[in-house]
Amino acid sequence: MEQFCPWEQAQYFIYSDNIPTLFFYSHIPAIIIALLVGFLVFYKSNKSGVGVTLLLITLLFSIWSIFDLILWATNRPDIVMFFWSLQILIEPLIYLLGFYLTYLFITNKDLGFKAKLLGLALYSPIVFLLPSAYNLVGVELVYCTAIEGVVAQYFTYIVELVFIISIFVLTDREYRKNISRKREILTFGLGVVAFLLAFSWGNLIGSFTDNWTLAQFGLIGMPIFVAFLAYLIVKFHTFNIKLIATQVLMVSLWFLVLGILFIRNINNVRVVTLFTLFLVTVVGYLLVKSVKKEIERKEELAKLNIELQDSIKQRESLVHLVTHKVKGSFTRSKYIFAGIIDGTFGIVSPSIKKYAEQGLESDNMGIETVDLVLNADNLQKGTVKYDMKSIDFKEIVLKAIEEKRGPIEMKGLKIENTIKDGNYTILGDTFWLKEAVHNLIENSIQYTKTGGIVVGLSDGNGKVVLSVKDTGVGINDEDKKSLFTEGGRGRDSVKINVDSTGYGLYTVKLVVEAHKGRVWAQSEGTGKGSTFYVELDAVA
Known part of the structure; x- marks a missing residue:
């Protein structure tokens, strides 16, 4: 005859007279908070590694919590053995993922293959020994609790301790190295540790004292972890969640307060109310502080804008x-x-x-x-009105070359063109495109002492490309940054061209971009000449 624990059969799998008085407060809100935060971060972080890992942790946490409800409610030893084993499997896995999450967040890079292999090797004995007596020996019918073997009672906690220490070491190392993210790293690392410790401390006491009622308090670690995440979000804009995160946080607090209604013992109500009040106070302070700063920032920006x-x-x-x-x-x-x-x-x-x-x-x-x-x-x-028409860009370039031939030859330079046959019809403003071509050629004249200038024009793939190549002073990497900017000039440009204003190439950029084209320059360095390019859309 099958034996049962001394209380009525569970209803709907998760409800019976054996449920502790803090059941609703410690489980239901924690599960809802975990799922809300997990899915929110997952989607708002563009499904990044951090988002995926956090989602896995919250899913495993929620599954573990549901299994815990079943264990508290059931009076069947076979169900206790089955779900207790699954909890033992999930708990150290949450620790492993907790370390992985911390590593991803703090270092902004993935964990190495060898490190992943080491973590799995540490976790694998729990998997292999799960169905054996090393894990669970039997069930104590009086309390309907599993009798734990060496794996469940000792090895899992050793594994969890290793991961906790690893998180501490990682956080400390990166905290010392990274000056700009010190508070962010410390807050996240401590948040993960606080969650994991709160999650397991009740189970740890239960394993060694058989007082499993304390285990339910460990689920309060999830709201603590959410509070740390909320602080990161409002303080450092982590995960870029902003307003939605605040809304989720308020919903989470609402569920925490709602859970009080289901607590039957007045002394427990006082304890829970005190904890909730503390959490609301801390989170409320952080949110108010963040909103205040945001308002001050917006007011300052409005003032600066005026x-x-x-x-x-x-x-x-x-x-x-x-x-x-x-x-x-x-x-x-x-x-x-x-x-x-x-x-x-x-x-x-x-x-x-x-x-x-x-x-x-x-x-x-x-x-x-x-x-x-x-x-x-x-x-x-943007006050210039462009007279956009179908024009022959080749004709504009040839005229610009002829108009600039005199000043070029007076300087002792040569000019030639390598304009190929093709379709050079574009949609543009003749006057302003001519100005752009003039400025490009004039720029090469001013910065070329000997040699010459070659103007090229080619078409293909629906584009028309103008090139102005010179044998001038060239462009170094530092000066490339200031090209095509307002008043942008090279460091020694005034020594070469005393009339340099920095507006010639800037005008070219504005005109070309107004024609939905692009302009750029290439140079192998100082003294090696330069080539400037303009690309425009061709009209079929």
Whole structure:
């Protein structure tokens, strides 16, 4: 005849008169919190290694907790043996995954193959000896608890202790190495340890004292772990969960409070209420502190945004005032120099005429510089209206080459083109694309002392690619970072080109990007020349 434990058969697998008074508070909220946090982090971390591992831990924790409910409720020894063995299998596995989670989070890299193999080797005896008497000897019918063997009573706790020590060592090592994440690493490491210790301390006492009622308090470790995660989320924006994490946290606290309603003993109600009050106080403080900082940050950003807008307007007014004043001065002196050259002011000596020609050239360059800065400013603000039409880009490039041939040859340089036959029809603004090509060629002129410039044009794969190659000073890695930026100039560019403004290539970038193209440069280094490229979409 089959023997049973001395209480009624369980109803719905998890309910009977044998259930302790803290049953609902210690199990149900912990399971709900575990699943909510596990799935939330899993999806919000884009299914990363940390998210997957945390989800596995919370799933195993929830399964272990459900098995625990079944064990408390059942009066059948065979069910006790079966589910007790499964709990023994799951518990050290949670520790193993706890260490793996800590390693992933703290180091931001995966654990090595040998380390994984070592962890599995440490865990494997529990798996192999699970169905043997080394694990469970039998069932004590009076209390319906399993009689544990050497594996369940000693070896599993040794394995768990090894993983706890490993987490401590890992946290301490990375805490000392990583200056920028010290508090984040310490908080996460302590959170995992607190969860694991709270999870097992009741079972540890139960194994050696046979007082298994204490084991249910261990499930409070899950809310503690969630509290640590919540702190990481609001303090360091871990997992990038933000508002949703706060909502889950509040739902979790709601379930904790709800569990109090199911506690039948008034003394237990007081204990649980005190714990819940403490948890709500800690979490509430962290949330309020975080929200306060967020509000202060937003107010500061709004203030800075207003100041920035005022600064931009002042800068625009100053740029236009200065450039127009400067341009006006250049224009007036330009006409004076032109009058001297063409004889408006009478006959002058050859030397004065030569100086006037130099002055006129200087004024023209000054006006071009002012126009360049104004154009860049207007392009940046988006006030330029592009007249987009189907145009022949080859024609624009050829005209730009001819217009720049004079200044190139005057400098003793050569210019040639390697324009291939093809379809160079694009959708664009003739004026601004011509400006972009001019600026690229002018840039090569200014930074090339000897040799020449080769302008190329090719098509293919629905793209038109312009290249301007020179034998100039080249570009080092440091100067590449400032190319195509507003006012961006190389470290020694002014020594080579005293008229450098840093707006030529910046204008090219703005124009090309407005045409949905891209611009870039290549150079093997200082003294090895440069090649600038512009890529635009071709029109079929």
